[in-house]
Amino acid sequence: MTTTANTTGTGTAEAKAAHAAHAAHAAGTANGYAPEHTQRMDLAKLAPEVYKAMVRLDAAARQGVDPTVLELVKIRSSQLNHCAFCLDMHTKDALAAGESVERIVQLSAWEESRHFYTPKEIAAIELAEAITVLTDGFVPDEVYARAAEHFEETELAHLIAAITVINGWNRFAVSTRKVPGHYTPGQYKN
Known part of the structure; x- marks a missing residue:
């Protein structure tokens, strides 16, 4: 979101x-x-300052991050978080920006479909999974190191922030039960 x-x-x-x-x-x-x-509720109306702060954080986080990489990590994090609203939004935005259906479909099984993605995209997807799931309580050093090989430090900092932000949006959308299916590409712009 x-x-x-x-x-x-x-x-x-x-x-x-x-x-x-x-x-x-x-x-x-x-x-x-x-x-x-x-x-369940409209968070933007009931907590407008929180919503506005998230919008500003989202805009700041994605600065300098490749838009294709950004949509891939948003989609992958949303898949992992079972956020149907954000999946609807980000798959539609990715398609409108020229992303292929095949790459979007294969994203849920990217480890078996590596040949659809660049090494940089794979590093970003792997980082998104590590930040999103946190089952070990931390992002493994090897995952961070692979991402650091492909992203310069400032871009990596923004990528980490963008992944963190989509996880926040996912949690808002899942908690409030935002309804998927009504989004049109570019509907939310800042």
Whole structure:
């Protein structure tokens, strides 16, 4: 999840068609899908200063980080955190920026699909997993060292911050049960 809300939509035919499809999906009508869950709360409205601070932190964290790497780590962290809202957002943003469906699909099994990614992207994905999961209570030295081989120190600092921020957004979205499926690429901009 990222940046400030623009809830008015784009007004494009594509956005209107998506909205109509999602309205039918929400009702669980003719398409036979289960109905959407209800969002628990709107964090941006109830804690606006927290939300604004996250938006600023997000913008600061991604400075100097390659946009492709950034979307890959956001998607991978969101997969690990089971954040459907952020997966919806970041896969759509990645696709709109020219990322391939194949690389996005293979991201959940990147260790067996290394040939889809550059060594720098692999180092970033591995770092994102280590920061996101923290099962050993720390980021292993070898994971950090591999990332440090591919990123200069300032870029690495921003990458670590960006991974930390997407984990925060994931936790907000999962806790408040943000509903996936309604995001359009570029909807949230700062």
